[in-house]
Amino acid sequence: MARKKINNAAEAPLRPVEPAPHWSSLREGDRVSVRLSTGFETGGRVSAVTPDRTVVWVDLDGGRGRTLLHCSDGVEILPA
Template sequence: MARSAKHQMAEAPLRRATPAPHWKKLRQGDRVRVQLSPGFDAAGIVDAITADHSAVWVHLDGGRGRTLLHCGDGVEIFPYGD
């Protein structure tokens, strides 16, 4: 016999899902610095960007692969040198 279950869904996103203004300036082929958390940075090249700039694919240096970063993930992407 199945039990009744309550399935509650979050009413609001966990993090703000609007890209920072500097994300909107990123272009395919740009060299970037990705700040995963304070003190943990990685460098790479922008491979693709969604039309609304909320998600960015980056090829990380050192053979660490291609990763998808979303503006709601709590990561920062800066043009290299900033």
């Protein structure tokens, strides 16, 4: 059976996502280190966390702004 090529994200199959276990301990105001899969790392402070712990907002250090991180983004958020 040939595989169908997926041309855009809307055609991609949905998959369940779960946050990393340590995401459950993140709280508003916590200092964290944010590591992206591309090798970029920066510090920041948690500004909000959704009740299911799948989404975390982080105010990045150095005036880089506020960013929303989802557990399926391939990013690590570790206590600093």
